[in-house]
Amino acid sequence: MYSIVIPCRNGSKTLATQLEALLAQGSSVDIEIIVADNGSVDGTAALVRRFSERDGRVRLVDASGRPGINHARNTGIRASRGSAVLLCDADDVVRAGWIEAHRRALEAGADCVGGALERTLPDGTPAGRQEAVSTVHGFHPWPPGANCGFQRRVFDRLGGFDETLLGGGDETDFFWRAAAAGHPTTAVPEAVVEYRLRGDLRAVARQFFGYGRGTVRLFRRHRGLGMPRSLGWELPIVLVVGALQVISPSRDGTRRRRGVERLSSRAGRAFESLQSRTWYL
Incomplete structure (x- = not known):
């Protein structure tokens, strides 16, 4: 069964x-x-x-x-x-x-x-x-x-x-x-x-903010087993791409959603990094 x-x-x-x-x-x-x-x-x-x-x-x-x-x-x-x-x-x-x-x-x-x-x-x-x-x-x-x-x-x-x-x-x-x-x-x-997918972009932002926080928690738990640290060197690129996606119109709204997902996830990482004093961006 x-x-x-x-x-x-x-x-x-x-x-x-x-x-x-x-x-x-x-x-x-x-x-x-x-x-x-x-x-x-x-x-x-x-x-x-x-x-x-x-x-x-x-x-x-x-x-x-x-x-x-x-x-x-x-x-x-x-x-x-x-x-x-x-x-x-x-x-x-x-x-x-x-x-x-x-x-x-x-x-x-x-x-x-x-x-x-x-x-x-x-x-x-x-x-x-x-x-x-x-x-x-x-x-x-x-x-x-x-x-x-x-x-x-x-x-x-x-x-x-x-x-x-x-x-x-x-x-x-x-x-x-x-x-x-x-x-x-x-x-x-x-x-x-x-x-x-969720329809409300504010709900999407909350969801991916939580995902970002969860990523930092995973690093704290698994870095000793080999999870590599993210130093955030690509962060400026992610922020620029995300911002452009948010402000760029698209017929079905998927581009804006992707931007909200990217930006919210990184915001969650930054927040949890500060809260836990564990640098993972």
Whole structure:
């Protein structure tokens, strides 16, 4: 059996679409779908119960004990019964063949897997592809938390996700620890998730500011294992490019979004560098 775990907080507006997509997957392996509810107050639990009555493969798990996506992930995974775990999010949509693609990789010997994200704007406009694994920090490859998986024994060996990490770097830390323990991530580009981007640029700025802070926290944790320091020599170029993207008009707004992402991420790095007295720009 494979366990699909969805960490969720107040996801009632989008979760049904993801559950329908998962239930429509054709797969040669038995599955269970666990929604780990991280303290929702919007009717998420009632929605999951309706799905569970319709299809017994869907289960609701109470993960309200502590705020944070990693607490929800850990709670859902510990309640699961599968030999392997796949993770996706409540506000995205898995594409056809998603489970099977990850299954083939895991049964071929992969310990950890990551799939690709097709980024889309709220109106459905494509906004670029994120590859199945990233190496932007010059360290171990890691997958997106919205499209990843692993053998359950890897999770048990590592003791789960670090629940003190909030707002950025939460999944990266897990997969870097896995790699250090001899369980690298295998890219599965044919396992695709439609990744729904936020529509409000202020929300995008908050999100990427958190990602920037998370990057500095990752450096503090993993520099002793080889994560290289960023001295910020390229920072002026990033700032200029980001500023030009923000002020340059584009038909679908993707250029401005990219600029906000770049600038907010670097602002988050600068803020956390000052807070932690750890220089990583």
